[in-house]
Amino acid sequence: MSKIKHPLAEIFGFAPTDQSDEAFRYRAKRLCPFNNKVPNCTKDKAKDPLGVCSIYFDDKPVITCPTRFRERWIITDDAAEFFFPKESKWTSLTEVRLSDEDGKSAGNIDIVLVSYDKNGKVCDFGALEIQAVYISGNIREPFASYMKDPKARANMDWTNEPNFPRPDYLSSSRKRLAPQLLFKGGILNSWNKKIAVALNRSFFNTLPHLHRVAKNKADIAWLLYDLVPHKNSYRLKKVDTIYTEFSPALISITTSKPGHINDFIKILQDKLDQQLETPPRNQTIDTPFCRR
Numbered sequence: 001m002s003k004i005k006h007p008l009a010e011i012f013g014f015a016p017t018d019q020s021d022e023a024f025r026y027r028a029k030r031l032c033p034f035n036n037k038v039p040n041c042t043k044d045k046a047k048d049p050l051g052v053c054s055i056y057f058d059d060k061p062v063i064t065c066p067t068r069f070r071e072r073w074i075i076t077d078d079a080a081e082f083f084f085p086k087e088s089k090w091t092s093l094t095e096v097r098l099s100d101e102d103g104k105s106a107g108n109i110d111i112v113l114v115s116y117d118k119n120g121k122v123c124d125f126g127a128l129e130i131q132a133v134y135i136s137g138n139i140r141e142p143f144a145s146y147m148k149d150p151k152a153r154a155n156m157d158w159t160n161e162p163n164f165p166r167p168d169y170l171s172s173s174r175k176r177l178a179p180q181l182l183f184k185g186g187i188l189n190s191w192n193k194k195i196a197v198a199l200n201r202s203f204f205n206t207l208p209h210l211h212r213v214a215k216n217k218a219d220i221a222w223l224l225y226d227l228v229p230h231k232n233s234y235r236l237k238k239v240d241t242i243y244t245e246f247s248p249a250l251i252s253i254t255t256s257k258p259g260h261i262n263d264f265i266k267i268l269q270d271k272l273d274q275q276l277e278t279p280p281r282n283q284t285i286d287t288p289f290c291r292r
Helices: 021-029 066-083 140-148 169-190 246-254 261-277
Strands: 008-011 052-057 060-063 089-099 105-116 122-131 134-136 166-168 195-200 220-230 233-244
Touching: 008 060, 008 140, 008 233, 052 066, 052 166, 060 066, 060 220, 066 089, 066 105, 066 122, 066 195, 066 220, 066 233, 089 169, 105 169, 122 169, 134 169, 166 169, 169 195, 169 246, 233 246
Parallel strands: 122 195, 195 220
Antiparallel strands: 008 052, 052 060, 089 105, 105 122, 134 166, 220 233
16 A cells, blocks of 8 residues: 555545535635534634644544544543433533632633533533644645645645654643643542543554553543544544543653663763863953043
């Protein structure tokens, strides 16, 4: 099987090779098919959105836009199955502000699932966080190039271009996932409320080992998804659920594996040697003040 040379897996919800009338309409009008808060794509820039939903990595699509996970709202069904008893009535609320004890914002929860009784009173709730991946390299250039001529560049070869885009899993976990769990997750866990995290299986596989527990003992459900081929594009499919406790998972994700101390000492020695070999330059000023 030949290696995919086009970096973009989905553009405004459709494969680059999809030249159907529907795909043309979504590209022309910059529409989002995945339940964005407005009909249009708003990623990066509202007036000039970066309509890339997923990119290829190792010939498989990796989700780079969190809204992509909203397809058919299956993530809420999967989260509700973890949060509530089967017979519960529930609904979902998006972008709910979470505050700390001092009233300062700890961020917005992507989706809060709320169960309610026959009178509409809140019975319980759980938080669903969505974790797409950051991109290293340049994604705007291949997107702009493709959009200039989608038909001619449906199978463009971008492999020889500089800054070929690829998922940055390390930054995604350290700069996005870990802070989310630390701040928002810490508050929710103190309230004994469950958390679900929706992410690509390939992203989860790059995380440190997380100790699994039974569902009835779990604080977090890691909902793992893949994009599987469907007609001319891809469809979101849950492939696994991993149950963990909150504190051990947080420690595993936020604790770096230490390297060898001797390697660090070598770096210090090299820098010290450089400093000692280059003495400071002291300049003598013959006339420190202007003569009159």
